[in-house]
Amino acid sequence: MKMKYTIVAEDGRAKSAHIETVHGEIETPVFMNVGTVGAIKGAVSTADLKEIGCQVELSNTYHLHVRTGDKLIKEFGGLRAFMNWDRPVLTDSGGFQVFSLASLRKIKEEGVSFSSHIDGHKIFMGPEESMQIQSNLGSTIAMAFDECPPALAERKYIEQSVARTERWLARCKTEMARLNSLEDTVNPDQLLFGINQGGILEDVRIANAEKISEMDLDGYAVGGLAVGESHEEMYATLDAVVPHLPKAKPTYLMGVGTPLNIIEGVARGIDFFDCVYPSRNGRHGHVYTKMGKLNLFNKKYELDHKPIEEGCLCPACRDYSRAYIRHLLKAGEMLGMRLCTLHNLYFYNKMMEDIRTSIRNGSFETYRREMHESMEAGEHETK
RNA sequence: GUGGGUGUGGCGCAGUUGGCUAGCGCGUCAGAUUGUGGCUCUGAAGGCCGAGGGUUCGAGUCCCUUUACCCACC
Numbered sequence: 001m002k003m004k005y006t007i008v009a010e011d012g013r014a015k016s017a018h019i020e021t022v023h024g025e026i027e028t029p030v031f032m033n034v035g036t037v038g039a040i041k042g043a044v045s046t047a048d049l050k051e052i053g054c055q056v057e058l059s060n061t062y063h064l065h066v067r068t069g070d071k072l073i074k075e076f077g078g079l080r081a082f083m084n085w086d087r088p089v090l091t092d093s094g095g096f097q098v099f100s101l102a103s104l105r106k107i108k109e110e111g112v113s114f115s116s117h118i119d120g121h122k123i124f125m126g127p128e129e130s131m132q133i134q135s136n137l138g139s140t141i142a143m144a145f146d147e148c149p150p151a152l153a154e155r156k157y158i159e160q161s162v163a164r165t166e167r168w169l170a171r172c173k174t175e176m177a178r179l180n181s182l183e184d185t186v187n188p189d190q191l192l193f194g195i196n197q198g199g200i201l202e203d204v205r206i207a208n209a210e211k212i213s214e215m216d217l218d219g220y221a222v223g224g225l226a227v228g229e230s231h232e233e234m235y236a237t238l239d240a241v242v243p244h245l246p247k248a249k250p251t252y253l254m255g256v257g258t259p260l261n262i263i264e265g266v267a268r269g270i271d272f273f274d275c276v277y278p279s280r281n282g283r284h285g286h287v288y289t290k291m292g293k294l295n296l297f298n299k300k301y302e303l304d305h306k307p308i309e310e311g312c313l314c315p316a317c318r319d320y321s322r323a324y325i326r327h328l329l330k331a332g333e334m335l336g337m338r339l340c341t342l343h344n345l346y347f348y349n350k351m352m353e354d355i356r357t358s359i360r361n362g363s364f365e366t367y368r369r370e371m372h373e374s375m376e377a378g379e380h381e382t383k
Numbered sequence: 384g385u386g387g388g389u390g391u392g393g394c395g396c397a398g399u400u401g402g403c404u405a406g407c408g409c410g411u412c413a414g415a416u417u418g419u420g421g422c423u424c425u426g427a428a429g430g431c432c433g434a435g436g437g438u439u440c441g442a443g444u445c446c447c448u449u450u451a452c453c454c455a456c457c
Contacts, residue, residue: 036419058418096418117420143418195418226417254418261417276419283421299412337421 002189003218005250011364013242013269016356019250022189023080023088023140028250028271029355031262031348032058032090034279037067038083042283042341043334046085052314052342053349056140057085058274061133062094066116066123070136078138078186090274091139093130093172095195096255099148099227107147109164127171131192135179138186143221144172146195151229158199162208169194169212191218193252199224200233202240209244219250222270226256234261238268259288259351260375263368266355273352278344283337285329288347290371292378296326296340314346315339 004020019026033040033054040049040057049057059079064070076082080089098105098112106113111126125133130145145168149161176192179185194217198204212220222241225234238253245251252272253265262273278288285296289309294301296308307317308325316325316339328336351371358367 032418034419041419041421060418063419090418092418094418100419146418148418221418223418252418257417275417277417280416280419280421283419284416286416295413297413334421 003191005248007248009360009362011359011362012267014266014355014359014364015247015269015271016359017250017271021088021140021191022187024086026055026088027356029262029266029352029359030055030272031352032056032272032274033345033349034058034274034276035083036060037063038073038079040341040345041279042337044279044338044341044345046083048315048342049085049345052346053353054087054345055349056088056090056272057083058090058092059137059139060092060094060097061130061137061143062097062114062125064091064137065094065125065133066118070133074136074138074186078136080138080140088140089137090141090193090272091134091137091143092254093134093143093145094125095130095143095146095223096148099150109167111145111168112147127168128175131172131175131179135176135182135185135187135190139190140187141191141193141219142176144169144192144194144217146197146223148224148227149197149199151199151224151227151233153199155201155204158197158201159204162197162204165195165197166208166211169215169217173215173217193217193219193221193250195221195223195254196241196245197224198241200229200237202237205237205241206244209241213244213246217249219252219272220245221252221254221272223254225253226261231261231264235264235268238265238270242269259348260372262348262351263355263371266359267364267368278348279341282341282344285326285336285340287340288344290374292375294322296322296329301326308340308343309347312343312346314343316343 006018007015008018009016017028033049035057036059038059073079073082098107101114101117111124114123116123127145134142146165147161149158173192180188180190194212194215196205196209196212198208225237242251250271251269253270255275256262256265256273257275258277265273287294287296287308301322304322306322308322309317320339325336325339358364
């Protein structure tokens with residue numbers, strides 16, 4: 001059994017599924033908590049992750065390859081054993097770093113040459129290298145090695161890039177099948193998700209989606225969004241492309257996003273999401289509530305006795321005031337970042353649970369509308 | 384008491400041989416951040432340049448007086 005994907009309920013185009021993997025079950029729509037280097041930044045442990053309702057942890061191929069090294073991690077039985085996480089893990093392929101570390105790279109047909117952001121040494125990564133690293137990491141789900149072109153790049157560049165990413169995808173699939181069959185592989189049932197690209201060019205997106213759908217991959221991601229285009233353009237692109245991906249397979253909107261971005265993604269049939277917002281913003285004192293985002297660095301919280309969000313059951317809201325957390329942040333204490341990060345991840349995971357519940361009892365549209373009204377209204381408190 | 388040094392936004396400092404709306408770092412206040420370099424970026428507020436007098440078209444810059452603090456010596 002590699003994976004069993006069962007749609008449990010549908011509400012409009014929103015779907016909620018139950019997934020069985022060799023590393024445990026996943027209920028979708030799900031938010032994957034981002035731990036790029038095998039840990040959620042902000043001193044969050046795997047025990048914390050369980051407490052705040054994390055189903056899937058996400059780590060990065062490129063980052064773990066340059067430090068501390070995937071071969072070392074394989075010696076410890078793969079990333080899940082190494083980091084003491086007994087639930088599913090998804091590894092990003094390193095493809096996004098082709099985009100985000102653009103100043104340090106050179107792209108060719110075989111793959112990409114990087115300068116390490118750690119010490120500057122040359123690294124080559126192509127589809128085979130990415131699959132080998134992800135195989136060593138032994139993640140539940142490996143992502144295809146792709147190029148994420150700037151959303152607003154010119155058509156000619158995007159078409160060439162997408163065509164190359166399609167060729168890379170075929171190489172990823174062949175290499176992953178070979179690696180899964182090896183005797184000493186960490187996870188012989190490792191899954192591979194393909195990635196749809198095409199900027200905001202709907203015809204390119206659709207043609208690519210149809211092509212990769214025929215390749216019978218374990219799941220399909222929409223990449224290359226939330227990289228500079230407007231929300232409207234992102235939603236329109238999803239409207240166009242998701243119907244061309246296999247409905248009986250998991251879908252994943254990479255790197256998205258704000259709570260409302262996620263709700264809109266769900267409304268368009270997406271199962272998986274990930275985003276650095278809850279953790280990065282948490283480290284910067286920006287915390288999410290149903291009434292919008294608060295910046296705890298703001299002076300107005302100096303004397304605020306209330307928890308971040310009334311009624312929230314996260315470890316931060318359970319025991320601490322906004323004023324104390326603001327004090328910790330101002331003082332540069334790690335506990336401040338940790339509490340904000342825990343709150344934000346709890347908020348995201350709880351929101352996904354509420355989304356699943358609403359889809360399963362047919363009230364998703366009501367939930368969607370109420371969240372828009374509430375989040376956009378913001379806080380109207382005086383103190 | 385004698386000699387020397389220093390007083391410029393909350394803190395630490397720049398301010399050329401006197402020249403136009405007095406700068407910088409940190410801090411403060413506010414805003415950005417979407418498959419993560421605990422980073423970075425953007426904007427704002429805040430100063431009668433210790434006090435008083437003088438020279439000059441013009442003084443944070445020169446002169447006199449005074450005051451506060453620091454160092455050394457007695």
